Amino acid sequence: MDQLGKRSAVLVDRQMLLLEALDPLVTGIGIDVVGKFTSVASALASLDDIHLDLLVTEIEMPAGEVDGLELIRHVRARFPESRSIALASTDEPRLMEAAFGAGAAAYVLKTTHPDDLLSAIRQAFLHSVFFANIPGWSNGSAIDDEQLPVLTRREREILQLLAEGHSNSELARMLWVTEQTIKFHLSNIYRKLDVSNRTEASHWAQVHGLLSAPAGT
Numbered sequence: 001m002d003q004l005g006k007r008s009a010v011l012v013d014r015q016m017l018l019l020e021a022l023d024p025l026v027t028g029i030g031i032d033v034v035g036k037f038t039s040v041a042s043a044l045a046s047l048d049d050i051h052l053d054l055l056v057t058e059i060e061m062p063a064g065e066v067d068g069l070e071l072i073r074h075v076r077a078r079f080p081e082s083r084s085i086a087l088a089s090t091d092e093p094r095l096m097e098a099a100f101g102a103g104a105a106a107y108v109l110k111t112t113h114p115d116d117l118l119s120a121i122r123q124a125f126l127h128s129v130f131f132a133n134i135p136g137w138s139n140g141s142a143i144d145d146e147q148l149p150v151l152t153r154r155e156r157e158i159l160q161l162l163a164e165g166h167s168n169s170e171l172a173r174m175l176w177v178t179e180q181t182i183k184f185h186l187s188n189i190y191r192k193l194d195v196s197n198r199t200e201a202s203h204w205a206q207v208h209g210l211l212s213a214p215a216g217t
Contacts, residue, residue: 093184
């Protein structure tokens, strides 16, 4: 059982099949699922009748419907101590920035491995750095230290490659993304690490052992 304490969650996605898959994942780490909704409007209508600590919501909704970003904002206002995980089908920088701006604690692609979603939930509550799928690190190992920033799996991957001396254009080719996406991730990394440039970020990676194994792809 994960040491997350007694918490409750609401899950929102337009596909009921995905909701049914998310339910046992979330309950499996000790969080009670108190609501599952296929529309943001239905979730919003339920907020007067439930208490939630965790919201896992799709943010891209059909045209004309309230989107998940609005739900995240409402939940953060009503339950200030709650955490929200944004689910999306794309890593478009504009959408990622909007999700974090709305108050999301993590941005998770729907194509991600279930273990990475669970690590994002743990990070949101436990202030840990989770090294998932990096060669040389055991899956599920974490460094519990409230002074260390929480980096996403992609941010850790980029930071590791950056510290090994790769340029933005090389990173873009290696990770099959645009240079603009790399720049977006780097700006988030610099902000989270409280550094100003590549040199300082590379030094942080070295100090915290991120270069102790070859970069993952």
